[in-house]
Amino acid sequence: MTGGPTTLSGDEVTAVLDRQTSVMEQLAAGDRLSDVLEGIVVALEELIPGSRCSVLLLDDAGVLRHGAAPTLPAGYSSAIDGLEPGPLAGSCGTAVFLGEQVVVTDVLSDPRWAAFRDLAVEHDIGACWSSPIRSESEIVGTFAVYDRRPHEPDRRERELVRRFTHLASIAVAHDGAARERDARHVAELARQTAERANHAKSQFVTALSHELRTPLQSITGFTESLRTLDLSPDRRRQALDGISDASAHILSIVDDVLDLARVEAGAMPIALEPVDAAVVARATVALTQPLAEARNVGVECVGGAVDVVADRRRLQQVLLNLVSNALRFSNPDTTVTIRTEASSDRRPGSASIHVIDQGPGIPDELLDRLFVPFDRLGADAGREGGAGLGLVLAKRLTEAMGGALDLDSTVGVGTHATITLQQPPAASDDAR
Ligand SMILES: Nc1ncnc2c1ncn2[C@@H]1O[C@H](COP(=O)(O)OP(=O)(O)OP(=O)(O)O)[C@@H](O)[C@H]1O
Numbered sequence: 001m002t003g004g005p006t007t008l009s010g011d012e013v014t015a016v017l018d019r020q021t022s023v024m025e026q027l028a029a030g031d032r033l034s035d036v037l038e039g040i041v042v043a044l045e046e047l048i049p050g051s052r053c054s055v056l057l058l059d060d061a062g063v064l065r066h067g068a069a070p071t072l073p074a075g076y077s078s079a080i081d082g083l084e085p086g087p088l089a090g091s092c093g094t095a096v097f098l099g100e101q102v103v104v105t106d107v108l109s110d111p112r113w114a115a116f117r118d119l120a121v122e123h124d125i126g127a128c129w130s131s132p133i134r135s136e137s138e139i140v141g142t143f144a145v146y147d148r149r150p151h152e153p154d155r156r157e158r159e160l161v162r163r164f165t166h167l168a169s170i171a172v173a174h175d176g177a178a179r180e181r182d183a184r185h186v187a188e189l190a191r192q193t194a195e196r197a198n199h200a201k202s203q204f205v206t207a208l209s210h211e212l213r214t215p216l217q218s219i220t221g222f223t224e225s226l227r228t229l230d231l232s233p234d235r236r237r238q239a240l241d242g243i244s245d246a247s248a249h250i251l252s253i254v255d256d257v258l259d260l261a262r263v264e265a266g267a268m269p270i271a272l273e274p275v276d277a278a279v280v281a282r283a284t285v286a287l288t289q290p291l292a293e294a295r296n297v298g299v300e301c302v303g304g305a306v307d308v309v310a311d312r313r314r315l316q317q318v319l320l321n322l323v324s325n326a327l328r329f330s331n332p333d334t335t336v337t338i339r340t341e342a343s344s345d346r347r348p349g350s351a352s353i354h355v356i357d358q359g360p361g362i363p364d365e366l367l368d369r370l371f372v373p374f375d376r377l378g379a380d381a382g383r384e385g386g387a388g389l390g391l392v393l394a395k396r397l398t399e400a401m402g403g404a405l406d407l408d409s410t411v412g413v414g415t416h417a418t419i420t421l422q423q424p425p426a427a428s429d430d431a432r
C-alpha cells in the first residue's frame with residue numbers, strides 16, 4: 001500500500017497501535033520518561049530494520065541532552081550530549097534551530113554535518129534525519145533516525161517517524177505535566193507548613209498575652225490601692241508582696257519565653273561537657289526541698305554517679321522543671337524519685353535520668369498536649385502554678401544537648417519522665 005491516507009500496511013498500523021497502547025500503559029504506571037522514550041525508540045527500530053534511533057531533549061539552558069538511544073554507540077551519544085541548536089548543528093541541532101524536520105541523506109557531503117564528520121565516520125553513520133518533538137507547540141526535543149549508509153527516507157519511513165515523534169511528544173508532555181503537578185504539590189505542602197507555623201505563632205502570642213495579663217492586672221490593682229487608699233501597714237505590706245510576686249511571675253514567664261525562642265532558633269549557647277548526672281540530681285533535691293516540705297512529699301535520689309554529655313546549667317534547669325512538676329502534682333505522703341541509670345534501653349551509648357512520681361497521672365488523651373506552650377491541661381495556675389512552659393522548654397533544651405525527653409503516665413499510678421543523654425565516649429566504653 002503506497003497511496004491513500006496512509007503508507008503503512010495493516011500489520012504496521014496494528015504494530016504502531018500496539019506500541020501506542022503500551023506507551024500509554026507505561027505513562028499511566030508512572031514509568032520514568034527515559035524508559036518510555038526507550039520503548040518508543042526500540043519499537044521504531046524494529047519497524048525500520050537496520051536503523052538506529054535516538055531522542056534528544058532540550059534542557060532549561062536550551063541545549064540538547066541525551067534522552068534515549070539504546071542502540072547508538074555510547075561514545076557517540078556522549079559526544080553530542082550538550083549539543084547547541086544552530087544552523088549547522090548536524091540534523092538534530094539544526095532541526096531545533098529551524099523548527100522543522102531536517103533530512104540529511106549523506107552526512108559526509110552535507111554542510112550541516114561538517115563539524116561532525118569524524119564522529120560520523122567513527123560511529124558508522126551515513127545518513128540522519130531528525131524531527132522536532134513538540135509539546136504545546138513548543139519544541140522540547142528531537143527524534144532522529146540514523147542509517148549506516150547514505151539514505152533517502154521513503155514515504156513509509158516518514159510516516160512511521162511522524163507517528164512515533166507524536167508518541168514521544170505525548171510522553172514528554174505527560175512527564176512535564178507530572179513534574180508540574182509534583183512541584184505544585186511541594187509548593188502546597190510548603191504553604192501549609194508555613195500556615196501552620198504562622199497559626200502556632202499567633203496562638204503562642206495570644207496565650208502569652210493572656211498569661212501576662214493576670215499578673216499585670218494584679219500589679220495595677222495593688223498599685224491603685226497603694227496610691228488611693230490610706231492602707232494599714234499590714235495591707236500595705238500585702239500589696240507590696242503581691243506586686244513583688246506578680247513581677248517575679250512575669251519575669252519568669254519572660255525568661256522562659258526568651259529561652260524557648262532562643263533554643264527554637266538554634267541560638268541557645270549550649271556548652272557540652274561530661275557532667276555527673278547524680279551530682280545535678282542531688283543539687284535538684286536540695287533546691288526543691290522547700291517545695292517538697294510545703295507539699296509534704298518526699299524527694300530522693302537513687303542510682304550512682306553517671307556521666308552524661310550535657311550543659312550543666314541547662315540540665316539543672318530541665319531537672320528542676322521535671323521535679324517541681326512532680327512535686328506540685330504529687331499526692332501528700334508520697335515520694336518523688338530521681339534515678340540515674342548508666343545505660344539506656346532506648347539508645348545504646350546513652351544514659352538516662354528518670355523522675356518518677358506517685359501523683360494522679362495524666363490521661364492518655366492529654367499526653368499530646370504536654371509539650372504545647374501555655375497548655376496546663378486544665379490544671380489551675382494557682383499560687384505556685386506555672387505558665388505551662390516548663391515541659392516544652394525542658395524538651396527543647398534536652399534536644400539541644402543531643403538528648404531526648406519522654407513522658408509516660410498512668411492515671412492513678414503516677415508520671416515517669418525520662419531524660420536520655422549521650423554518655424561521654426570513655427564512660428560508654430566502661431558501661432560496655
Ligand atoms: N508530673 C506530673 N503529673 C501530673 N501532671 C503533670 C505532671 N507534669 C506536668 N503535668 C501537667 O502538664 C502541664 C504542663 O506542664 P509544664 O511543666 O509544661 O507547665 P507548668 O508546670 O504548668 O508551668 P511551668 O512549668 O511553665 O511553670 C501541667 O500544668 C500539668 O497539668
Ligand SMILES: [Mg+2]
Nearest residue numbers: 325386390391
Ligand atoms: Mg512545670
